[in-house]
Amino acid sequence: MKALHVISFMLVIVGGINWGLVGINPSYNLVTMLLGNWPVVEQIVYILVGLSAIYIAVTHKGDCKTCEVGATA
Numbered sequence: 414m415k416a417l418h419v420i421s422f423m424l425v426i427v428g429g430i431n432w433g434l435v436g437i438n439p440s441y442n443l444v445t446m447l448l449g450n451w452p453v454v455e456q457i458v459y460i461l462v463g464l465s466a467i468y469i470a471v472t473h474k475g476d477c478k479t480c481e482v483g484a485t486a
């Protein structure tokens with residue numbers, strides 16, 4: 414499960430950076446820059462980023478040391 418968490422976390426980071434770059438300049442897309450202009454591959458990456466965000470949101474409290482019961486921030 415740790416590998417799934419790490420992969421999901423990295424995909425969420427890539428997605429967040431990509432959205433930030435698109436917000437700054439709509440013609441700049443990190444996914445396209447990294448993978449080239451392959452619409453099917455881009456769509457798969459976007460689906461994986463979305464699924465990763467859902468996974469991180471659902472499992473975050475169990476994985477996050479800051480959110481553990483009794484943890485001090």
